[in-house]
Amino acid sequence: MTPQLIDPFARAITYLRVSVTDRCDFRCVYCMAENMTFLPKKELLTLEELDRMCSAFIGLGVEKLRITGGEPLVRKGIMSFFESMSRHLDSGALKELTLTTNGSQLERFADQLYAAGVRRVNVSLDTLDEEKFARVTRWGRLPQVLRGIDAAQKAGMRVKINVVALKGFNEDELFDIVRWCAERDMDLTFIEVMPMGDLGNEDRVGQFWSVKDVRDELEAEYTVTDLVERSGGPARYVRLEESGQKIGFITPLSHNFCESCNRVRMTCTGELYMCLGQEDRADLREALRAHPGDDGPLIEAIHKAIGLKPKGHDFDYSRQRADGQVSRHMSHTGG
Numbered sequence: 509m510t511p512q513l514i515d516p517f518a519r520a521i522t523y524l525r526v527s528v529t530d531r532c533d534f535r536c537v538y539c540m541a542e543n544m545t546f547l548p549k550k551e552l553l554t555l556e557e558l559d560r561m562c563s564a565f566i567g568l569g570v571e572k573l574r575i576t577g578g579e580p581l582v583r584k585g586i587m588s589f590f591e592s593m594s595r596h597l598d599s600g601a602l603k604e605l606t607l608t609t610n611g612s613q614l615e616r617f618a619d620q621l622y623a624a625g626v627r628r629v630n631v632s633l634d635t636l637d638e639e640k641f642a643r644v645t646r647w648g649r650l651p652q653v654l655r656g657i658d659a660a661q662k663a664g665m666r667v668k669i670n671v672v673a674l675k676g677f678n679e680d681e682l683f684d685i686v687r688w689c690a691e692r693d694m695d696l697t698f699i700e701v702m703p704m705g706d707l708g709n710e711d712r713v714g715q716f717w718s719v720k721d722v723r724d725e726l727e728a729e730y731t732v733t734d735l736v737e738r739s740g741g742p743a744r745y746v747r748l749e750e751s752g753q754k755i756g757f758i759t760p761l762s763h764n765f766c767e768s769c770n771r772v773r774m775t776c777t778g779e780l781y782m783c784l785g786q787e788d789r790a791d792l793r794e795a796l797r798a799h800p801g802d803d804g805p806l807i808e809a810i811h812k813a814i815g816l817k818p819k820g821h822d823f824d825y826s827r828q829r830a831d832g833q834v835s836r837h838m839s840h841t842g843g
């Protein structure tokens with residue numbers, strides 16, 4: 509299908525990331541405060557509304573849909589949403605249906621996700637040490653996540669591990685994590701910690717471990733070859749020649765990737781964020797709820813929102829403070 513969503517900088521928007529809940533069964537220190545106040549249910553799009561919203565975007569040329577949160581798999585009834593979205597895979601309009609998860613519920617849902625057409629899943633995992641895992645996620649338990657990863661692979665899905673690079677936390681595990689992923693034939697992406705939300709005493713500048721430094725460390729042990737492949741997002745990829753592994757680096761702070769940006773993000777309340785690092789947003793829920801049987805106003809609101817997509821973001825740690833900081837949490841916009 510010809511993309512119909514072209515922003516003012518001639519970028520075609522073909523990738524939608526949707527947060528289906530702001531809730532989570534973990535409380536990762538860089539993402540949430542321990543005592544979070546979550547949204548009242550009536551603020552959230554219902555599963556039917558999520559379906560209508562995503563289907564409208566697919567009708568406008570979105571080919572890749574990533575479901576995220578909060579923790580998407582703790583949303584009640586979420587499997588029926590995945591099952592329903594699979595009709596767009598069957599029709600060929602949607603090329604990929606995928607999700608980002610903390611893995612805690614994968615053991616339960618892996619087979620159903622595969623049956624709904626999910627072939628790849630990103631699982632966030634910052635450490636292989638049980639005690640450290642409990643510390644960074646506050647409420648998470650490592651064995652449960654490891655069982656989830658096994659279940660996903662057994663069901664037939666490709667698993668990619670997302671690691672947030674945290675200075676003084678997982679620096680010492682770099683090679684263990686790389687080898688562990690290689691043994692299980694899993695790709696791996698390192699993410700720089702971003703200045704999201706107000707997390708009280710969490711020192712984000714002090715925690716900042718540049719993925720450029722991660723790459724430099726890898727070069728001490730491996731032959732690292734740059735890959736030209738881009739995802740339209742902030743990730744850059746290399747191959748480790750000795751293991752054949754593909755490794756991604758997400759550098760939202762130290763590089764400008766905005767020129768090739770092909771994505772927008774929707775919150776669980778139906779707000780569309782045109783850029784991860786800017787506050788510009790459009791309320792699509794209003795257009796959706798005011799016209800139950802008619803998608804015309806919703807489609808008009810989507811076009812209008814895409815017409816406001818900014819050129820880029822302003823994150824910057826270079827002056828030893830978190831410039832361009834936005835006040836919302838990643839769990840709100842969906843990482």
Ligand code: SAM
Binds near residue numbers: 610
């Ligand atoms: N709960 C799911 C998970 O953890 O994968 C999906 C939502 S989570 C917000 C998506 C991704 O955002 C995770 O990989 C997480 O590590 C990352 N993330 C959360 N807060 C972050 C921050 N401040 N900086 C960088 N990445 C962050």
Ligand code: SF4
Binds near residue numbers: 533540577579610839
């Ligand atoms: Fe939950 Fe994911 Fe945020 Fe951790 S990063 S608190 S798992 S939403």
